[in-house]
Amino acid sequence: VGAADDFPGLLKAVRRGDPEAVARLYRDEQPRLLRVLQAEVGDAAEDVASQAWLEIMRAIDKFEGDARGFRSLLFTIARRRVNDHRRRRSRRPAAPTEPMELYVVHDAGPGVESEALSRVGADDAIEILQGILDPQDVEIMLLRVVADLPAEEVAEIVGLSPGAVRVRQHRAVKRLATALGRLPVASSNSVTPSGDRREA
Amino acid sequence: MSDPMSSHRIVDDLLVLDAVDDFDDVEFDYAVVEDLLQALAELDDPDNEPSPVFLAEMIAAIPAPATPARRGVRIAVVSGALVLAAAGSAAAANGSLPAPVQSAAHAVARAVGVDIPDGRQGPPESSGSQDGPGHGRSDEAPGRPDDPGQPADPGRSDEAPGAPADPGSGGVGPDGTPPGQIGNEHPDPPGIDNPNAGGGGGGGGPESQGEESTGGTPTTESNPDTDGGNPNAGGGNPNAGGGNPNASGGANGNGNHNGNATANGRANGHIDD
Numbered sequence: 001v002g003a004a005d006d007f008p009g010l011l012k013a014v015r016r017g018d019p020e021a022v023a024r025l026y027r028d029e030q031p032r033l034l035r036v037l038q039a040e041v042g043d044a045a046e047d048v049a050s051q052a053w054l055e056i057m058r059a060i061d062k063f064e065g066d067a068r069g070f071r072s073l074l075f076t077i078a079r080r081r082v083n084d085h086r087r088r089r090s091r092r093p094a095a096p097t098e099p100m101e102l103y104v105v106h107d108a109g110p111g112v113e114s115e116a117l118s119r120v121g122a123d124d125a126i127e128i129l130q131g132i133l134d135p136q137d138v139e140i141m142l143l144r145v146v147a148d149l150p151a152e153e154v155a156e157i158v159g160l161s162p163g164a165v166r167v168r169q170h171r172a173v174k175r176l177a178t179a180l181g182r183l184p185v186a187s188s189n190s191v192t193p194s195g196d197r198r199e200a
Numbered sequence: 201m202s203d204p205m206s207s208h209r210i211v212d213d214l215l216v217l218d219a220v221d222d223f224d225d226v227e228f229d230y231a232v233v234e235d236l237l238q239a240l241a242e243l244d245d246p247d248n249e250p251s252p253v254f255l256a257e258m259i260a261a262i263p264a265p266a267t268p269a270r271r272g273v274r275i276a277v278v279s280g281a282l283v284l285a286a287a288g289s290a291a292a293a294n295g296s297l298p299a300p301v302q303s304a305a306h307a308v309a310r311a312v313g314v315d316i317p318d319g320r321q322g323p324p325e326s327s328g329s330q331d332g333p334g335h336g337r338s339d340e341a342p343g344r345p346d347d348p349g350q351p352a353d354p355g356r357s358d359e360a361p362g363a364p365a366d367p368g369s370g371g372v373g374p375d376g377t378p379p380g381q382i383g384n385e386h387p388d389p390p391g392i393d394n395p396n397a398g399g400g401g402g403g404g405g406p407e408s409q410g411e412e413s414t415g416g417t418p419t420t421e422s423n424p425d426t427d428g429g430n431p432n433a434g435g436g437n438p439n440a441g442g443g444n445p446n447a448s449g450g451a452n453g454n455g456n457h458n459g460n461a462t463a464n465g466r467a468n469g470h471i472d473d
Contacts, residue, residue: 022255026248053258148241
């Protein structure tokens with residue numbers, strides 16, 4: 001955790017309204033938050049993140065805990081805002097979306113899957129996750145891997161028991177390995193994350 | 201910003217959860233998953249500085265330090281001061297402060313044109329005696345000993361029966377203060393509102409002289425001048441008849457400008473203004 005070294009001092013400075021301290025806290029947490037939110041709400045990630053930041057700043061004087069606790073609270077707040085966003089969006093008619101083409105793997109011999117995946121960016125990785133896992137598993141994986149939160153805190157955030165989080169995470173990783181290990185390798189073919197091949 | 205350990209940690213967690221393994225017959229290439237998770241955890245976005253506007257918004261959202269506590273302390277202090285001032289004024293007006301203090305208060309108040317009793321003398325026109333309970337019966341507002349403790353007819357204080365017998369009711373308090381002037385808020389120190397008012401309970405009138413104890417006398421129709429119409433007026437509080445054991449006579453004679461019932465079951469005190 002970035003600000004963990006002197007989090008109490010940083011928190012104190014933030015409570016005083018020290019701009020540098022606020023900016024530092026933001027710098028430390030915003031990339032993870034944004035990454036997770038991009039997976040959750042896409043283009044609305046920035047807006048939702050801003051709402052979460054303002055909300056946590058309003059409650060900063062009541063917060064007690066360490067850097068990890070702060071991050072956990074930030075993601076908890078962000079998740080609520082995500083739910084709000086989804087509720088709002090659900091009231092509007094959604095535009096139909098095409099099935100996602102994740103990436104194209106060229107026939108390059110054995111080990112190509114791993115090589116190809118090593119080149120994908122974070123956005124692609126999120127799309128692969130979303131194509132293979134159900135939404136709750138995606139969320140758990142994001143909170144575990146991107147937010148770097150322990151299973152106990154992820155459980156708090158998503159409303160499951162820590163054991164349930166571990167089980168889902170376990171199954172998610174195996175499902176990923178299963179799907180990615182079966183990725184067909186064919187020149188000029190589009191491959192969906194679930195392993196289905198579609199002609200280009 | 202990448203955390204290469206994260207992806208390995210996830211896989212490591214996975215390996216210890218054999219009990220929930222649904223894929224025992226599958227060979228996994230965890231390296232692929234690790235690469236994916238590695239890509240996921242890559243946080244190299246250079247643009248993670250808050251904009252100046254948003255930074256200002258965040259700072260503005262931070263509550264001022266300890267503001268609520270300070271406000272609470274301020275309210276408590278002001279409230280306390282007001283209560284003390286009110287109590288002190290009441291005591292001074294009542295003449296129940298210690299004599300030197302009362303004298304000082306008298307002098308100060310006199311300088312500003314307010315008349316409060318001097319500690320060295322009884323309150324002006326104080327009725328009743330100071331020598332014991334049960335004095336201060338008013339000729340004008342006699343109690344009705346034969347009708348003890350009848351509940352008041354709400355709103356008719358002039359007929360309000362006294363509360364159950366109040367031993368030591370009907371006269372002036374032990375300190376000679378006139379009864380029948382203290383509202384419920386001040387059951388003991390009488391005379392706060394109008395030191396000239398007569399005894400409460402059994403001795404209600406302004407000229408009442410407490411000479412005989414009407415202790416235990418339920419005081420009905422104690423004062424025809426009482427503000428009627430207050431359903432609480434008079435001795436209608438049947439529970440209040442016990443009186444104040446510490447007070448005697450009219451010390452328990454209560455009443456106030458509202459003609460409210462007294463805590464001691466008096467017909468009421470009286471404010472004849």
